[in-house]
Amino acid sequence: METILSINNLTKNFGNLTAVDNLSFTIQKGNVYGILGPNGSGKSTTLGIILNVVNKTSGNFTWFDGSTSTHNALKKVGAIIERPNFYPYMTAAQNLHLVCKIKGVSSQKIDEKLKIVGLLERKNSKFRTFSLGMKQRLAIASALLNDPEILILDEPTNGLDPQGIHQIREIIKVIASQGTTILLASHLLDEVEKVCNHVVIIRRGVKLYSGPVDQMNNSHGYFLLQATDNEKLKNWLLNHQSFHKITELNGKITAHLNTTVEAAHLNEQLYTSGITLTHLEKKKESLEEQFLQLTNNLK
Numbered sequence: 001m002e003t004i005l006s007i008n009n010l011t012k013n014f015g016n017l018t019a020v021d022n023l024s025f026t027i028q029k030g031n032v033y034g035i036l037g038p039n040g041s042g043k044s045t046t047l048g049i050i051l052n053v054v055n056k057t058s059g060n061f062t063w064f065d066g067s068t069s070t071h072n073a074l075k076k077v078g079a080i081i082e083r084p085n086f087y088p089y090m091t092a093a094q095n096l097h098l099v100c101k102i103k104g105v106s107s108q109k110i111d112e113k114l115k116i117v118g119l120l121e122r123k124n125s126k127f128r129t130f131s132l133g134m135k136q137r138l139a140i141a142s143a144l145l146n147d148p149e150i151l152i153l154d155e156p157t158n159g160l161d162p163q164g165i166h167q168i169r170e171i172i173k174v175i176a177s178q179g180t181t182i183l184l185a186s187h188l189l190d191e192v193e194k195v196c197n198h199v200v201i202i203r204r205g206v207k208l209y210s211g212p213v214d215q216m217n218n219s220h221g222y223f224l225l226q227a228t229d230n231e232k233l234k235n236w237l238l239n240h241q242s243f244h245k246i247t248e249l250n251g252k253i254t255a256h257l258n259t260t261v262e263a264a265h266l267n268e269q270l271y272t273s274g275i276t277l278t279h280l281e282k283k284k285e286s287l288e289e290q291f292l293q294l295t296n297n298l299k
């Protein structure tokens, strides 16, 4: 597998605040990565460091195989980390011509890139007539002009209406299907679930999880229980290694699982131990509940 970016023990302090805390992860070619975390978790700072616009405090990162300087490597990177900003009185095409001149790339691909983002028909419209969604799509076209190996987007759907959000997500999927690696920062779990296949979850700069999106929900779930003798039931659960968190509310006991336990098996075990259940329900947290637990309660 080809490595696009390696981040190793990256740390960024702003005075006493550690915005990025010993962060490590790797980006492999052809995947769509999400950096997911609540506001202020260090996503933009991380992107700023790898794009050479924010200085790191310690740690390191290497682009591609590490043999080129960051300056040269960034010529193969397309990034949108700020609100799209073009000349308002110039058309979409004129703005992109200017970008080509500044970047020193051919302007032959302007139409092709405008087509990808659905703006070819509007190429001769002035930028100031564009909706926010169209402006964001033009920014994506602009970032694609040099055929980058990787496209980096910071909160690409922020401030857009549902239709605009859908369009951007579909465009990202099309770009990814054509072989471009994607790294996007988002505070939206559903965005990452819909668009990405890999995720790095961070909170206060610390990595909480990294891996495939479809393996994020690795919870074994929990039981909701009630017995004729709840005290006896609680004691039994506390002495059992399959459970790690036991709470009681309104006569119902919640017992979180460390491992897979079937309801019928638990019922049988409890019955053999002289505990008669009046309620037995097996549940699993949704991905959203797990994400909130991970980002709110843990450190």
Ligand SMILES: Nc1ncnc2c1ncn2[C@@H]1O[C@H](COP(=O)(O)OP(=O)(O)OP(=O)(O)O)[C@@H](O)[C@H]1O
Binding pocket: 014, 017, 019, 037, 038, 039, 040, 041, 042, 043, 044, 045, 046, 187
């Ligand atoms: N230039 C700066 N000076 C001081 N503190 C900063 C600076 N830039 C970021 N921070 C702080 O670093 C932390 C991480 O901010 P960052 O913008 O990277 O988070 P984020 O996850 O991208 O959040 P958001 O989605 O709100 O942009 C925050 O507490 C923020 O206030």
